[in-house]
Amino acid sequence: MQAYQIRNEVYWVGAIDWSLRTFHGYATERGSTYNAYLIIDEKITLIDNVKEHLGDEMMARIASIIDPSKIEVIISNHGEPDHSGSLLALLKKAPHAKVYASTPNGIRILNAIYGEFPIVPVKNGDELNIGKRTLKFIHAPMVHWPDSMVTYDALDRILFSNDAFGQHFATSKRWDSEVDLATALFEAKKYYANIVIPYSAQANRLLTGVKTLGAEIIAPSHGIIWKDHLTEIVGLYDYLTTSQKQEKAVVVYDTMWESTFKMAVALTEAFKDAGIPVTLYDVKTTEISDIMTDLADAKYLAVGSSTISNGMLSPIAGFLNYLREMAPTQLRYIAFGSYGWGGQSIQMIDEQLESMGYERLVPKIRINFVPRPNDLLQIRESVLEALKK
Ligand SMILES: [Fe+2]
Ligand SMILES: [Fe+2]
Structure with missing residues (x-):
């Protein structure tokens, strides 16, 4: 286990979680990494750490550069356990190290999770000299926890x-x-x-601050480090944090006997015929987090479920719950579905989407048992008509 040099005296000493496939319901098909960074200066500094079960991997990478007991400064940008899970193990190896976290929330969260131990409070804008370098801390509350902050190393121009x-x-x-x-x-x-979108306004404020720093490297706590494609990643955040929307539609459904499926196909065809790119998702066979990625910058959403007993099929209920958590903005929606008797699912979907603040594109579409060719034609016509307005 070796460290990976990213600047003269700055090393990546994180851990690679090859087998991670879910992160709180977010499907992580490509696994993840937990990035920790070691700075060799007068005060040896570690920025963030890794999930508890991968602590040995991080420790071995640190040990490939320096004896871990020499660490004097441990910065905790965020107390969520994927970045703080090895903190107690680290403090055992480096008992004289001081832990720095945002005040009040970083301290409160670390103490709540790991018990009481001394933490140096960091206010927004505080600086810490570690030798040749002065680290600057910028609070980023709710990107994506109340304690979140970022650390800027002006000497190496690394954020x-x-x-x-x-x-x-x-x-x-x-x-x-x-x-x-x-x-x-x-x-x-x-x-x-799937993580930041509910806090887009806060992320946009952080982005505005980041642009003034003159960073040459953005070193996040997951995945690859940005250097040669800063323009692209900052451009992507510019785009996403301002909730820009494409003429694009997402149709999500679950079906019992294919009637709701046929309605979903009719809606998909209607969007296509209106010249709007559209994707149809069977919620049972698609990860909700992939649907959410598509939906983040879409203008239109159609959600359909057959009625089962007096409600909707539970995969659609799960999708709506996830949608409420992520809360992408400015959607125009269609609620649809088939039913035998009752038909409550369509009403429930319609009410839920309305309560999320979305605008109804067409009145809810209900079909009793089986859609006939004429019903499907009518669905298409009503959507095409609404899209003209
Ligand atoms: Fe987090
Ligand atoms: Fe994280």
Whole structure:
């Protein structure tokens, strides 16, 4: 286990989680990394750490450069256990190290998770001299926890951005120039759409601050490090944090006996015929986090479920719950579905989407048992008509 040099005296000493496939319901098909960074200065400094079960990997990478007991400064940009899980193990190896975290939330969260121990409070804008370098701390509350902050090393021009600009992307490569750029940007978008999106206003404020720093490297706490493609990642965050929308539609459904499926196909065809790119997702066979990535910059959403007993099919209920958590903005929606009797699912979907603040594109579409060709034609016509307005 070796450290990976990213600047003269700055090393990546993180851990690669090749087998991670879910992160709180977010499907991480490419695994992830937890990035920790070691700075060799008068005060040896470690920025963030890794999940508890990968602590030995981090420790071995640190030991390839320096005896871990020599660490004097441990910066905790964010207390979530994927970046703080090895903190107690580290303090055992480096008992004289001081831990720095944002005040009040970073301290409160670390003490709540790991018990009481001394933590140096860091206010927004505080600086810490570690020798040749002065580290500057910038609070980034709710990007994506209340304690989140980023650390800037002006000498090396590195922004240690923690979760911002991250991607769940396990790879043996560390630099953006060493991997397929489209894949890295897709994973950055997926990360944003499934973690950061509810806090887009806060992320936009952070981005505005980041632009004034003159960073040459953005070193997040997950995935590859940005250097040669700063323009692209900052451009992506510019785009996502301002909630820009494409003429694009997403149709999500679950079906019992294919009637709701036929309606979903009719809606998909209607968007296509209106010249709007559209993707149809069977919620049972698609990860919700992939649907959310598509939805982050879409203008239109259609959600359909057959009625089962007096409600909707549970995969659609799960999708709506996830949608409410992520809360992408400015969607125009369609609720649809088939039913035998009752038909409550369509009403429930319609009410839920309305309560999320979305605008109804057409009145809810209900079909009793089986849609006839004429019903499907009518669905298409009503959508095409609404899209003209
Ligand atoms: Fe986090
Ligand atoms: Fe994280």
